[in-house]
Amino acid sequence: MSTTTDAPSAPAPAPSPALQLGHKSRGRAFRNQLARVVMWAAFLLALVPLVWILWTVLARGLHMLLGADWWTHSQRGITSRMVGGGAVHAIQGTLIMAVVTAVIAVPIAVMTAIYLVEYGRGRFARAVSFMVDILTGIPSIVAALFIYAVWVTTFGFQRVAFAVCLALVLLMVPVVVRSTEEMLKLVPNELREASYALGVPKWKTIVRIVLPTAFSGIVTGVLLGLARVMGETAPLLILGPYTKEISTNLFGGLMATLPTMINQDRTESLQPALDRVWGAALTLILLVLLLNLAGRVVARFGRVRG
Amino acid sequence: MTSVTGVSTADNSPAAPGPSPLSGDGASTGRLGDRLFGGAARGAGLLVIILVVLIATFLLSQAIPAIAHDKANFLTSTDWNVDGDTLSFGIANLLWVTVISSVIALLIAVPLGVGVALFITQYSPRWLARPAASLVDLLAAVPSIVYGLWGLWVFGAHLSGIQHVLQDALGWFPLFSDTTVSEGGTIFVVGVVLAIMVLPIVTAISREVFAQTPVTHKEAALALGATRWEMIRTTVLPFGRPGVISASMLALGRALGETVAVLIILSALSGGTAWSWSIFNGGETFASKIANNAAEFDTPQKAGAFIAAGLVLFVLTFVVNALARIVIERRKAFTE
Numbered sequence: 028m029s030t031t032t033d034a035p036s037a038p039a040p041a042p043s044p045a046l047q048l049g050h051k052s053r054g055r056a057f058r059n060q061l062a063r064v065v066m067w068a069a070f071l072l073a074l075v076p077l078v079w080i081l082w083t084v085l086a087r088g089l090h091m092l093l094g095a096d097w098w099t100h101s102q103r104g105i106t107s108r109m110v111g112g113g114a115v116h117a118i119q120g121t122l123i124m125a126v127v128t129a130v131i132a133v134p135i136a137v138m139t140a141i142y143l144v145e146y147g148r149g150r151f152a153r154a155v156s157f158m159v160d161i162l163t164g165i166p167s168i169v170a171a172l173f174i175y176a177v178w179v180t181t182f183g184f185q186r187v188a189f190a191v192c193l194a195l196v197l198l199m200v201p202v203v204v205r206s207t208e209e210m211l212k213l214v215p216n217e218l219r220e221a222s223y224a225l226g227v228p229k230w231k232t233i234v235r236i237v238l239p240t241a242f243s244g245i246v247t248g249v250l251l252g253l254a255r256v257m258g259e260t261a262p263l264l265i266l267g268p269y270t271k272e273i274s275t276n277l278f279g280g281l282m283a284t285l286p287t288m289i290n291q292d293r294t295e296s297l298q299p300a301l302d303r304v305w306g307a308a309l310t311l312i313l314l315v316l317l318l319n320l321a322g323r324v325v326a327r328f329g330r331v332r333g
Numbered sequence: 334m335t336s337v338t339g340v341s342t343a344d345n346s347p348a349a350p351g352p353s354p355l356s357g358d359g360a361s362t363g364r365l366g367d368r369l370f371g372g373a374a375r376g377a378g379l380l381v382i383i384l385v386v387l388i389a390t391f392l393l394s395q396a397i398p399a400i401a402h403d404k405a406n407f408l409t410s411t412d413w414n415v416d417g418d419t420l421s422f423g424i425a426n427l428l429w430v431t432v433i434s435s436v437i438a439l440l441i442a443v444p445l446g447v448g449v450a451l452f453i454t455q456y457s458p459r460w461l462a463r464p465a466a467s468l469v470d471l472l473a474a475v476p477s478i479v480y481g482l483w484g485l486w487v488f489g490a491h492l493s494g495i496q497h498v499l500q501d502a503l504g505w506f507p508l509f510s511d512t513t514v515s516e517g518g519t520i521f522v523v524g525v526v527l528a529i530m531v532l533p534i535v536t537a538i539s540r541e542v543f544a545q546t547p548v549t550h551k552e553a554a555l556a557l558g559a560t561r562w563e564m565i566r567t568t569v570l571p572f573g574r575p576g577v578i579s580a581s582m583l584a585l586g587r588a589l590g591e592t593v594a595v596l597i598i599l600s601a602l603s604g605g606t607a608w609s610w611s612i613f614n615g616g617e618t619f620a621s622k623i624a625n626n627a628a629e630f631d632t633p634q635k636a637g638a639f640i641a642a643g644l645v646l647f648v649l650t651f652v653v654n655a656l657a658r659i660v661i662e663r664r665k666a667f668t669e
């Protein structure tokens with residue numbers, strides 16, 4: 028496999044004997060081949076965990092998803108010893124929290140990106156850009172602790188689903204800012220200039236010309252951001268206690284999510300509980316993969332054209 | 334997938350001389366709509382700054398009283414006793430486990446990630462390059478709780494062979510000494526799982542910088558008779574070095590802060606266990622310690638101890654990410 032793979036971007040030197048001034052010693056040729064083999068091996072090795080994880084989750088969790096109960100029932104009244112029940116409460120909770128998070132995070136993130144690309148100059152813009160980087164690097168547990176310190180310690184509120192959403196907003200904003208920023212930078216400057224030349228005010232140019240041109244890219248960023256926050260567990264452990272029942276109240280009571288459902292059942296060593304753990308894990312992976320896939324499809328079919 | 338890694342292509346591409354064509358051009362006319370919209374955009378930017386400042390302030394304000402009541406030395410003690418009236422806690426243990434597990438992760442992920450990036454940009458046949466990149470990116474889409482389950486129940490047991498080899502050969506060295514922790518739940522397993530989790534970050538960023546190596550450099554090397562590997566060693570790797578360094582920093586930041594996978598895999602040690610340097614030991618990282626005890630944040634004082642640990646983690650990741658940022662900026666300044 029290693030002899031047929033010359034990347035077209037870098038043509039190998041012509042093998043004409045007349046041009047071969049320095050002759051390739053055996054050692055150099057060997058090292059060259061060795062490097063090629065090592066790079067192939069690195070790639071194949073990187074695929075091992077991916078295939079392994081997907082296989083494990085499929086093999087152990089798929090049978091749970093095939094039952095209709097999984098999609099229609101909650102775990103209400105089901106103990107860890109009992110077989111049955113479903114994950115609808117957790118799926119619903121995960122989706123609700125993700126949507127609420129997006130509703131708060133996306134406007135902030137898109138406006139920040141607009142500021143950075145269309146308005147930002149000088150020290151303030153650099154500071155904003157730097158802080159977005161720092162926010163990108165903040166561990167989810169620290170975001171959760173911060174919200175805890177504000178929500179519970181300072182204001183004395185209960186731990187509720189909405190507090191989780193606030194922590195997730197902190198994690199989603201930088202992802203969406205970065206992807207939106209990239210997309211806005213891709214919008215050709217000629218479009219803006221043409222608009223200004225026609226006397227259109229700057230804000231209208233951004234809203235009517237720039238944003239629609241970059242729209243698919245922004246949607247991709249939002250989908251990827253959603254995928255990230257759905258898989259987050261740390262804020263849920265600190266701010267979102269689990270319940271086995273269906274609940275849609277963001278400000279009171281408990282709300283289930285797939286990660287907390289996994290976390291609850293993983294400590295049981297009984298088979299029905301373990302089945303539910305892998306079922307929930309597979310459901311979560313499917314949700315995240317679907318969002319990623321949707322993001323890629325939108326990106327491919329709606330690329331910025333200039 | 335740069336939106337996951339948080340690094341924009343523009344950060345890595347050499348800046349053109351002169352003012353950026355995309356920076357503000359002062360076209361605002363001062364009309365009401367312009368002032369409102371521009372103000373809203375500026376406000377959003379300001380909000381981001383305020384958020385980060387608030388995070389630091391709130392963590393500090395809750396951590397300082399707890400540290401003030403701390404009877405043990407916060408930085409050097411390995412105690413963690415926050416029940417009752419007297420607080421006595423130190424982060425030495427947490428710091429060691431957090432750092433060593435992340436270092437193991439980087440030792441594996443950086444060479445492997447650079448190899449994969451080189452494969453995708455230099456070796457892979459054209460039809461494979463895009464799918465290969467997406468496949469590696471998919472590793473970033475697996476939720477961390479799933480990594481935890483897989484690491485503890487499936488993957489950990491398969492590492493026992495390597496563990497035994499290391500212990501038999503190097504057991505005299507404190508890092509590899511024997512412990513009582515069962516094989517699935519060691520720092521070593523956590524390190525390897527973290528390596529898999531941060532691999533997509535290293536690969537994605539390295540890939541981007543390697544792909545930007547000027548074609549003229551590569552052709553020059555080849556024209557001088559370099560083999561493909563020599564061409565990579567003399568042009569692609571030096572060109573990409575700052576990118577790889579900042580990628581490693583961002584990966585380190587992610588590994589330091591990873592919570593749930595560590596929480597699930599690592600066996601927490603009971604209070605009286607003696608200190609050990611061994612990577613085959615159990616323990617807790619900052620993040621897993623906080624998550625493990627989330628249910629016990631009943632008094633502000635007690636919560637303060639954990640928030641103090643969170644503050645140290647925040648500072649650690651802040652420094653690492655800021656360094657990554659500086660490396661990127663320096664590179665921008667030098668390459669034209």
